[in-house]
Amino acid sequence: MGFIKEFFYLRKSDRKVILTLLGVIVIALGVIFLTGGDGESNELTPADSLQKETRRDTFQHRPYREYNKTVYVRTKVVYRDTTYRRGKALSEAEYDSVKAHYQVKIKAGEHVVLNTADTTALKTVPGIGAYYARKVVEYGERLGGYVSVDQLDEIEGFPLDAKDYLTIVDATPRKLQVNNLTLNELRRHPYLNFYRAKAITDYRRLHGPLKSLQDLRLSKDFPPEVIKRLEPYVDF
Numbered sequence: 001m002g003f004i005k006e007f008f009y010l011r012k013s014d015r016k017v018i019l020t021l022l023g024v025i026v027i028a029l030g031v032i033f034l035t036g037g038d039g040e041s042n043e044l045t046p047a048d049s050l051q052k053e054t055r056r057d058t059f060q061h062r063p064y065r066e067y068n069k070t071v072y073v074r075t076k077v078v079y080r081d082t083t084y085r086r087g088k089a090l091s092e093a094e095y096d097s098v099k100a101h102y103q104v105k106i107k108a109g110e111h112v113v114l115n116t117a118d119t120t121a122l123k124t125v126p127g128i129g130a131y132y133a134r135k136v137v138e139y140g141e142r143l144g145g146y147v148s149v150d151q152l153d154e155i156e157g158f159p160l161d162a163k164d165y166l167t168i169v170d171a172t173p174r175k176l177q178v179n180n181l182t183l184n185e186l187r188r189h190p191y192l193n194f195y196r197a198k199a200i201t202d203y204r205r206l207h208g209p210l211k212s213l214q215d216l217r218l219s220k221d222f223p224p225e226v227i228k229r230l231e232p233y234v235d236f
Contacts, residue, residue, distance in 0.1 A: 127159035144174030175235035
């Protein structure tokens, strides 16, 4: 009784602290009583252990891809003295070379006619897949047709061994009417950049129509090798 009397003589703030502590103690005891009195144990029983082992065995014997389809199995492919690994990012050209190795190809001594071949025919050439087949066709369109298999060297990274399976038959390249085309039309050809196209239009403006590419031989933009390479593609 003395404790109760002294309790009411305490300051209001002190009484609140004491009541709060008592409340926390009562709640904690209640929680312990409610959760700890069922006698259950957190330890695994033999039955639980057996069930876990069974699930682990089942997981191990299921197909790998059923569980993780995003993990790449690193396999090694060797093609033309170059080692590639799946799981490593390959460029489009590298992937093309690897894929081309496994496609049906023509045999040594057989040839594909370069100027008439589409991408399907080009993909039968050893070393050429979809990527380079598309590049060959696109570059041929820009040129106006191939006049030499060696022009394929102008395609970046083109597999040189593939040239042994390609041939030129009756080359009839599309001609540029150099006396009629504008500067922008001339410069679209792979062998004519802005400065060469401008040299042609400047010559026409100052001297009249060109009669031969030799008319441009004094221009620094038209050295002999450029004139020779361009000759099959021009008309006057």
